[in-house]
Amino acid sequence: MTRISLTRLSLAIVLLAGLGLAACSSKRVPLPACPRVGILGDAQKATQYRPGPGRDLTDVTFQTELLDYNGDCRYEEKVTVVVVRFMLQVAAARGPAAAADEAQVPYFVAIVDKERNILSRERFVARVPFREGRRRVVIGEELEQTIPLAGRRTSDIEILVGLELDHDQLEKNRRDRGF
Structure with a gap:
């Protein structure tokens, strides 16, 4: 009977020690939040026209738009580098002047600091x-941005996404938005 009690006592000590170690390991410092990602309102939509001076509805080849994004991040090298992965939804609609079966939608991803x-x-x-x-199609673009923090906090960094626009497209977007 004493032998059984010692075995149970030994088992209880091992379990308590394990719980103590688990409690210690759960006191990790939380990782910083992921950098913000945003789609620039002035560069969210674009209308592409066939070559030439015409700019009415019959001259439209494609209308494109950045719809939404979602993703996450992870930290590397003891939180000195953040890797942001996200899926960007890109939509395109064929216009009456479209001759191609594929829209090519140029866009950019910029990393900016708080200034x-x-x-x-x-x-x-x-x-x-x-x-x-098919007249309208939405696809997902997988993107990954590796950002060295260089002493910055992730709250001081933002990832901005927008369509590559010419001057006329940008001005049209600003007029449409009321600027």
Whole structure:
């Protein structure tokens, strides 16, 4: 009977020690929040026209739009680098002047600091294929941005996404938004 009590006592000590270690390991310092991601309102939509001076509805090849995004981040190298992965939804609608079965949607991803200084900027082209009979298509673009923090907090960094626009497209968007 004494032997059984010692075995139970030993088991209880081992279990308590394990719980104590688990409690210690759960006191980790929480990781910072992911950097914010945003779609620039002035660069969210674009209308593409066929070459030439015409700019009415019959001259539209594609209308494109950045719809939404979702994603997450992880930290590397003892929280000195943040890797942000997100899915960007890109929509395109065929216009009456579209001759191609694929819209090419140029867009950019910029990393800015809290003073809006551009830390990096990359250009991408989403290819949106149209099957016969489809007028509007939405695709997902998977993106990954690796950002060295260099002493910055993630709350001081923002990822901005927008369509590559020419001057006329930008002015049209601003007029449409009331600016």
